[in-house]
Amino acid sequence: MTGWPNSIASRLVVSHALAGHYRRHPLQALFLFTGIVIATVLLVATQLINAQAQASYSKGTQLFEQNPIGYLIGAQGQRQFPMASYVALRRQGFDQLMPVLHHNFQTAQHGVIAVMAIDWLSLQAAPLPSSQLEQQTLSQLTLEDFLLPPYRLMMSSTRMKQLAVAADQSIELANPSETLPALIAAPDNSGIGHQALMDLQALQDISNRQGMLSSVWVFAMSDQRLQALQQQLPPDLVFRPATEPLSQAALAESLHLNLAAMGLLSFVVGVFLAFNAIQFSYTDRQPLLRRLRLSGASQRQLYQALSIELIVFVILGSAVGYWLGAWLATLLLPGLGQTLAQLYGIYISYPNKVIADLPLLPLLMTIIAALLAAIVPMRQVVRQPLLNRYRQQTAQHQASIRDRQLLVIATTCLLLALAISYWASNLWHGLACLALVLLGGALALPAALRMCLQLAQRLVPSNKPLLQWLIADSRWLLGPAAISLMAMTLALVANSGLNTMIGSFRAATLDWLEQRLAAPVYLNLADGQRQLGDWLSQHAPTIEIAERHTIQHSQQRHIEIASLPPMAPFRNSIHLIDQVTNAQQLFAQGQGIYISERHHRLDGADIGQTVWLCDSAPEVTVLGIYHDYGNPRSQWLLDESLLRQCWPQHIGQSTALLTSDGNDFDWPKLITAMSDSGLIKPEQIIDQQQIKKIAMAVFDQTFTVTEALNGLTLLVAGIGIFCATSAIHHHRVRQQAQLAAMGVSQRQRLIMILSQWSLLALLSMSIVWPFGTLLAWVLASLVTPLAFGWSFSTELVWQHYPILALLALVCVVIATLWPSWRLHRVSIASLLKEVDE
């Protein structure tokens, strides 16, 4: 054997020879490429949108790149106050102020549009639009457009895309024949995201809140000035410093973690696919590699050539993955913004152009993962024995061994998960447990399928040759198809777990809502409770008014203090998870507070502890713990008497009406009477059903992003199966030809091929169903309590399971349709003149 010169030329020759394989089997190259792309796309997308949110948090609330240092808000918790207070401050020389009004509009087809209005003329120096295009857009506007009717509504173009509206369009309101002003796209530096922006007087006009403000933004001023300002404040206003960027991030941490987890899931699925593809292409090239070795190429040269080839794929795949990921991120960002706004009241800004900041981590992860995935197959194929006799047997045998090994690893994962679930104390433990259950399920799949097929084979009567063949071939299929089936299982288990968890959560929340909505009618009154009280005592004396107050704890910012009206229906609506003796009695006497489950789980508070409430109630006992679903903040519940002790002047934010004796009452009649008398407007009345609807809508909103990503992972798995099927096409041609030669018709063969995959899909349920349920349990009982402080029982709905099977079936059939079609048209003639490689 002549030695090869270690030159670039020889390396190129080797590489060229190896690469030639892809020319004949381009689908395998596509398969590998797709795996890398998939691994990167969602990872990049979720990283980008999380990063955008984080960037927003660290910049803090801002408008046109100006950050307020604080806000003037109603001192008694009023949601609005007259503008005169603000004007008085300006006339005293405090001009670093900007008046703001917030209003939510209920639209006909676009849900709720949150609008913020400012006095344009009070904007402190704001920079020019940054691009020529923006300049052009703005130059078509005039000040009149914003300040004078019919006004304009400025919206970020990302939000407009989310709502599927265009500039110059007017969104219709729920009240027919009313519309919002025509839209205009906001410039890039506006910093508005989910909210729309308008002129102050314009909003006051169209929302019928003339002369009212929600708050006043305070911009940077010297400490002396700020002190002077605070001293000059009228009694109805109070200064609240701007929220620390950190606290916003902390509030939304769970949401971002969820997104990151989704990205990771997709990454794992993609790596699975890539690994699968790598294995294929190496296995298929075994003869080629053998020949190269026989011709004198060294093992080292082969390693090098294969590694270089892999890196090329990784770089190309990552490039496409990054590009797609960035595009996807632009698509998903408004969804995140909406969720943050509705759930936490956090508003992030949307950049107008595609997110330009590229994270490097996904690329690194992909390179490392690909290299790790390739090591074992590469070794196997480079160091293979040069004789070929028992190749077919070996492959099957190896597949069997592999599946058994995977089963061992799967069992280890599950045992670990079990251990963690006992000792889990923070969110990371919960997520680790989750990951182990997912992984365990996926890795156990091939062995489970093998066992099922073995069982099936024994059950098939011998006079059904096609069925015999079907099952036997399915066993063979497990070898190459296992990994893509594992990926599909991952996606389905995640899907199943999530759906079950969401279903259980939804049921628990609905239940809880039913309990808590003690009153039949709720009113959205800004103030004017006194008038209402007078009117009611005259016209409907059996009706009582209940008020609800919400205050932020002055020292511990993340705690929300809420009051409970001192009436039986309300008191009975609180079900305690844990309590001290006589809790209800003590509570009613204002001798203690209840805390929400979240406060107990995440902040470490417990019954029996004492807390500082206010100066006149410095030591208050915690009497009980209650469920508080959907609230991202920790909450203390006080009897109204205790609240009044601390905040005697506070004005309630929401008002409810109920009968004092609990009997039935003609509510519609009363409501009509109230609105006829001009006391309230129809849109201020909210009935129980509406509240439930709104609450559940917000609930569903929380999980839209997750569900979208869920669908994507399933799509990804389907792609994997398609690739796998296409890649093994030429392996299966021969058997198909044999079958055809023996007289199996085309139609029969097509049905069999599709049935094979369907069989595998259905048999996967043996893993998907139990693991999906297990995952749901982990999510409901472990992760959610650790992440949000909410716990609820897992509710299994039987319809869920057949739907999963159907989903798997559909996924698999669609993915294998075209490859199966190709296969069933194969000609018998291909059996003739075949040359052994």
Next chain:
Amino acid sequence: MKIQLLITLIALIQLLIACQPVPSNGPAPESSDDNYQQLLAGQFGDYQQANANRPLRFPQDHGAHPDFRMEWWYVTANLADQQGNWYGVQWTLFRSGLDGPKSLGDKRQVYMAHAALSWPGGHHAMQKYARAGTGQAGVTNPPFNAWLDHWQLRSANHESWLPLAMTAADEAFSFDLTLDSDKPLVLQGEQGFSVKNTQGSGSYYYSHPYLQVSGQLNIDGESIAVTGQAWLDREWSSQFLLPSQQGWDWLALHLDDGDKIMVYQLRGQQLDSADTVKWLSWFDAKGNRRLLTRDFELRPLATAEVANRDVPQRWLVHYGDKLAIEAAAKQANQWMDLDYPYWEGPVDISGSHSGIGYMEMTGYPLQQID
């Protein structure tokens, strides 16, 4: 440039060429940001046109005239401290009507205020904006009170218009002055109607040039007692300029013998074009008009580069053998670097008469970079 600038700027450009698209018809907007004169030219929307048939009445006409598009209360003061150092003060409140129907009332009115302090070697300009109707800015009369936030020009007592208290302030600069006089105010133009162009449109215009000032200045923390003279200009109209008029030069001069001279020139594209209109208005020390003429010579003698523009610093005003004076800027750097920038500062008068005064020049284009 600020977005606010751009919006309001474009807005106001729009409103002059009312309802037409952005200045493709008007003079090409230069790369400069002071298309300020365009603020005042153009069509007048749902506003009244000034004409010669409306006599001015007082004290009513001290207040605002919302039926007319633009209006200002403009005070310039030449002051000195006990050591004899000179100071200049400017206080202006502009009212600008947006292009909307009359039924909108206060909603279509926007107020803008400029204030400036000048001293040897220094100049500080301030600006503010507000909408009408919220109480943040406005003009009431009687008793007369013009304000925007905490800047004020108001009658000190309820019985008479004078004396006036005038204040403005920001973080480091402020002034608090009292303006009083025993002389009457004077009507400019013909009985208060001042023609501005060959088409006959113009403005209602009166002045009070005989104001005596005393009070306090606060320059960067230092408090200074000052006295001096001040000139109040009141003008309102719906169309000041033609689109072809580029800008103007204005001089308000206190002669040492007590006479007062007001010179203004509206410049067309070419200085010798028909659109260039100039007037000279001369009042004696008692408030009587001595002269109103267009037939005089007004020529810049020297320019200086200020804020990248070639701005005249010395003017010759020559009327036959009665008047041959030079008005020279006390210092070149009197650039009002605001959203609507212009040059405004105190001048010294020499020649056939001596005295002091104030000068304002607008519409000088940015230098082209060679």
Next chain:
Amino acid sequence: MLELETISHWFESSGATEPGQRVLNNISLTLHQGESLALMGNSGSGKSTLLQIAAGLERPQMGQVKLTGELLYQLADKRLSALRREKIGFVFQQFNLLPGLTVVDNILFQSRLSKRAVDQQWLNHLMAELSIEELKHRLPEQLSGGQQQRVAIARAIAHKPCIVFADEPTGNLNDSLSHSVMALLIHLVQEANSSLLMVTHSAAMADYADSVLKLQQSQLIAAATA
């Protein structure tokens, strides 16, 4: 029973339509029940093509093929598949057996397909003759080449087809094996009263058949027999 009538064939890609350029030109052939025929020719002579056409695997450009009176190329796939199931047996050079099934399941595959009752006697006889009884429950990947071919033969005849098509049935085997396998094939085909049409490049193997034809310059000629 198998009739080829004026078969002419060329490949579209070659564009050759002149008689002199065709692969097969005007070939007719009749094979009666129980007859065996060997086709010989150099590589590239088109013998495999002729086999493909005769077996219903490739439609000839001109001419027709009849099997037990049915025109093969007029049949729909369903009917053609049925025909294959019942009346045809194939022995290929390799890749005859379905990997996942045992030997006996492989052998009986086609019979079970056509839903015929299994002729246990015939099956035992086949396996005894071919010496593959002990291999009954083995999987194909556990067999040697010679063993695989013997099972293939069993499979091809188990359902007693009308005709067996064989393409280089001993092409992968060494000399002594070839002879024994060939002898068995002919013997069993005769026992089953089937016809045999086989393609081979070896004159020695061809001799086992009743008659031998040679394909030369797109024409069939009688070959000189040893």
